[in-house]
Amino acid sequence: MxxxxxxxxxxxxxxxxxxxxxxxxxxxxxxxxxxxxxxxxxxxxxxxxxxxxxxxxxxxxxxxxxxxxxxxxxxxxxxxxxxxxxxxxxxxxxxxxxVSQRRLYEPVQRVKAAILAGKVGRPMLGTLSLLGWRGPEYYAMDAWRGTWAGEGGGVLVNQAVHGLDLLQWFMGPLVEVSGAWANLNHPGIEVEDTAVATLRFAGGALGSVVVSNSQNPGLWGRIHVHGENGASVGVQTDGGSSFVAGVTQAVEPPVNDLWTVPGEAHLLPIWQAEDRERATRLDVMTHYHRLQIEDFAAAIRGDREPLVPGEEGRRTVELIEAIYRAGREHRVVPLPLGG
CATH class of the missing domain: 3.40.50.720 (NAD(P)-binding Rossmann-like Domain)
Structure with missing residues (x-):
């Protein structure tokens, strides 16, 4: 390698x-x-x-x-x-x-660029929906899977972490979180397979999170951002995500699935065609990992921050911990978290 x-x-x-x-x-x-x-x-x-x-x-x-x-x-x-x-x-x-290689997906980059360019105005609402499938064979692969001591959590920690990273990257810092989580469909594991949360961001925007590992076949992972000027942008990062024969698989490659920026709606099918064609040439499961590793090596050589430094990974850990705390204590949890 x-x-x-x-x-x-x-x-x-x-x-x-x-x-x-x-x-x-x-x-x-x-x-x-x-x-x-x-x-x-x-x-x-x-x-x-x-x-x-x-x-x-x-x-x-x-x-x-x-x-x-x-x-x-x-x-x-x-x-x-x-x-x-x-x-x-x-x-x-x-x-x-x-590792947050999904930030390098071309459809994700388009969403981030549109927000930075003010094409949706101030983001008002951000939504994350991840509905995938992890069956008994997935959790049987290793003894640590599906346990609090070995995995640290369930769908929030392992599968939704990518979407939670992107949602905050798009929407900005959080100030409060409420939520609930449960194991509804996997009696053989300790941790949650389903979670929902509502978020309030520092700028006043709101957010929602709905994630589950119980949809068979897996459906999708989507993040949508709606702005004050009425425009919306979005990305489908997972299309039919499942775990089959020891490998995470997706029916669809990452694509922009929502784009109502004035004067740009006609670009959506063009981008989708480009992204699907690219997926025929690249292994999506490894290509973007490689790009992030290349960035990390370049950061070392150039003495600069890597693409996703530890401090940004910490933000996602804080959000997950806040959702767990909100569910356990049945209350709204302010951020930053105390001890």
Whole structure:
């Protein structure tokens, strides 16, 4: 796995045979001990793909070893863990980023650009709807899945995290959250498979979140932004998202599914055709990850912030924690969160 100006030097995993096979495929050194891998002078940065509750301890260990850190989503499973990671990276003078590759989707970039250009005026309402499917075989793959101790949560932490990141990226900072969550259709797991929330943003705008893992086949993941001038823009990030034979699959590629900006509505079918054609040439599941890893490597070389720094990953952790707190305590939760 070679990128411009970077190469895979080491692989660390718990399963010795699988780790060795993967490392051999890419010409890297295999390790089963993180400390030993971090002691390799060739290693300058790490990508953490461990179970969610391990992110904090692994990131702090990597930072103290002087390694830059890119963490798979979510950044952490608690605000305290996120803060420890950010502080450790800052103290060590290393970069900390979180994988949010969907920000690089072309339809997502169009929505963000339209908002920044004032094409919808001030955003007034933002909605996130994610209706997918994760069946028993998904949760049976690993013992940590579907548990509070091993996964840190359910649909909010694992599947909706991308949409929650994008919704805040489009709409801005939050000031209060209310919500409810439950396990309605997966008796074999501990965590929630369904959640709803209402949001209030700093500028006065409102938002809604409706997410579930119980639609079979999966339906969609959509984020829509409605502005004060009456214009609306939106993106479908997931089209029929499901987990089949160990792989996340989608029937539709990412596309803009809503666009009523004056003078631009005619562009919607043109963009959709472009995005669908692009998906025939690219593997959507890997291409945008690669772009974000390339950005992270460039951030290290250029001594700049990565595409999604740890502080922005923290915002999503805070929102998820606020929804959990609102559901447990049956109240509106103000942000920023206290202890």
């Amino acid at each position: 070679n990128l411009p100006g970077a190469r895979l030097a080491a692989v660390c995993g718990r399963n010795e045979a699988r780790t060795a096979a993967f490392a051999a495929e890419y010409g890297a050194r295999p390790y089963t001990d993180l400390a030993a891998a971090l002691n390799n002078p060739e290693v300058q940065a790490v990508i953490l793909c461990t179970p969610h509750p391990l992110h904090a301890q692994d990131a702090v260990q990597a930072a103290r070893a002087g390694k830059h850190i890119l963490v798979e989503k979510p950044l952490a499973v608690s605000l305290g863990d996120a803060d420890r990671m950010i502080a450790a990276a800052r103290e060590a003078g290393v970069k900390l980023g979180v």
